[in-house]
Amino acid sequence: MAETTLIQGRYRLLELIGRGGMGEVWRAEDESLGRAVAVKCLKPTGEHGDRSFLPVLRERFRREARVAAGLQHRGVTVVHDFGEHKGVLYLVMELLDGLNLSQLLSANGHHPLPVLQVADIASQVADALAYTHAQGIVHRDLKPANVMRTADGTVKICDFGIARLGQDIGFTSRLTGGGIAMGTPHYMSPEQIAGVAVDHRSDLYSLGCVLYELATGVPPFDSDDAWAVLVSHRDTPPVPPRARRADIPEPLDAAIMSLLAKQPGERPGDAAEIVRRLTGVLRTDQPQESDPPRQEQSFGMPGWTHGIGTGSRATTGGQVRMVPPVGEVAGLTGRWTGPMQPPLVLTPGPPPAAPSGPPAVPAAPPVVGPGPAAYGGRAAPHPAQNGGPRPSGPVPAPERLAWLAERHGAALDLGRVGRWAESEETHRMVAAERERALGPDHPDTLASRYELGFALCRLGRYADAMRAYDDVVAWRERVLGPDHAETLAARQESAYVLGRLGRHAEAHTVYSEVLAARQRTVGMEHPDTLRCRHNLAYNLSRLGRLEDSYAMAREVADARARVLGADHRDTLVTRYEVAYALGRLDRWEEALRTYLEVADARARTLGPEDPDTLAARYEAGISLGRLGRSEEALELYRDLAAIRTRTLGPVDPETLRARHGLGVNLGRLGRWDEALALAQDVSALRDRVLGADHPDTLVSRRELGVAMSQLGRWSEALAVYQQVAGARQRVLGGQHPDTLNSRIDEAHCLDRLGRGGEAAELYQRVAAVRGWQDRGTPGR
The missing domain is CATH 3.30.200.20 (Phosphorylase Kinase; domain 1)
Known part of the structure; x- marks a missing residue:
């Protein structure tokens, strides 16, 4: 190639x-x-x-x-x-290192796999299906070739979305326009064969077919005659796996047979039930739950089943092409379907250099958008299509725009891996180039500025982020309208930045307006509405309205559990916020219990070392410390620091966060010399990695002052507190709560050093600002 x-x-x-x-x-x-x-x-x-x-x-x-x-x-x-x-x-x-289950069976000489291996694969696939079904997603083409077992034993399902794509356009388990079945009959449910609507229980039937083959070496219905296979799926009870292989445990046999029930209502209610049943195979025999109540449904044989081939089952090599009637085209991909053919070669485009002269001007300039991340999955509109201005002057070469789109994607990827400084630099470059090439109000330019604002947020540069979002909001309101989804998304981000700047009352106003618009346009329980309600609950806690925050977070968590599922990532994020509100209300036992429940759910669905799982454990450590259980907190943070050092490296911000928590609890245990040494190390690393004015760096620097104060080193502590207060005033403003708290630290040191007059003056200044804030009048 x-x-x-x-x-x-x-x-x-x-x-x-x-x-x-x-x-x-x-x-x-x-x-x-x-x-x-x-x-x-x-x-x-x-x-x-x-x-x-x-x-x-x-x-x-x-x-x-x-x-x-x-x-x-x-x-x-x-x-x-x-x-x-x-x-x-x-x-x-x-890129996975391993074999799909079809290859695994071939490598095993098409003999059955060991029972424990079958049970392990079954449990992992069922766990993944439980997660995807909770998101409302059905695979529709589960078969051995779509399940990978990696070198470390992890089992992964492939082709979600793509399987559905094929089904939607008649490629996988329904007819193409020419009457051709493009699925693999050995793993198709009776309802798929009948061409009726399918739900998650169709995946469960396919899982039963896959497990049957892994356990016995053959599919439940095995024939070279595709018609016979289809009729058997509809009408014939399968031979129990134990009848083919005596060492299969009864619980595994029963689980497979329940999955192969002809009627969807006779199968297990969900994939999680299969995980529970298989626990008895992997550990010890236990009584199994009864089957769900029957729901009768009759499946006929539609016209598309006539004249089809068998497709490819796991124990045969290669793909078998379905041959259409004369004059018809076989499916979505035409000649791609079937045996190996010469590889597709994608020739590279021209180099991304800027054009040397003005190109020919087409009727409408091409728009190369940043992809779905910036526009919520919709194509970026050209301003001229929405009443906005067309860029004046020569139209930039498509190659140049394509290169900028590629750099935009690279900047997004840098952010995904936590390299925010590089992401910000790249987004800034792309925004400037797009502004020169397309104009300041072009959707692509604004998309880059939107992402630039997000990167600036992650770097703690909130004032700069606010300026970026203000421009995006103003343009989208003017061109797209105030209730457009993209306008509301930008306003919601700006509200978040207002909160980070300590302007929580303004943030509350914006969140409330966005929420009203979302409820009006998409309804109370739309995911976007729930996300806004979640953010509003978060902001209420920062306004000191803790009971309101807790009540709203509970409502959102319940709604997300109904709409998305109890273990959905967004549901757990809101339950995490519920725990935070409980902590602010000094209900630390409940907070700890909720954080641990969230951590357990995330460990089940995402893995024990997923960043979100570890974040919940981190917050559980805070709760332990507040409950006076600092020894337990110390062990938890020591474990977190070790995991994050191993998986992320010693200077990753999350590693440093865990080490910071370790130092705080050393202090609570009175081990102030150790706490001071750790705070010095973490503060220096954060300064180097995140920058001197980053909020996390300032938190660590304050911890230095706390340790110095506890050791009686008041002059050194004062210098540290003054440095922190100055940085927070510079970054966050003089009215931000964190700035005011730093001034209180400074005044306390002055008092201990016998400088009572200066301390009193500082206390009065803080009290005056807080008084203005309480009356709703900005302080000066």
């Missing part, structure tokens, strides 16, 4: 590692981040070659790719990026 094969100037295709009905999979290198990835290339031809279908297909692809990219579970393949390049839709995924 040509070495110059490059997608979007970033993903270099290196080696073809697979081809199936949906396209090709390549081992590739992400040259922006220097990591190995897998790139799945899909070449749409449209239904019956109808090119008018392509825009619909592309939109469905973007929709389903966003679904896949939003899934965050250790049992689901991570999707990094997606897009379209020279007519080819592509999906960038993590």
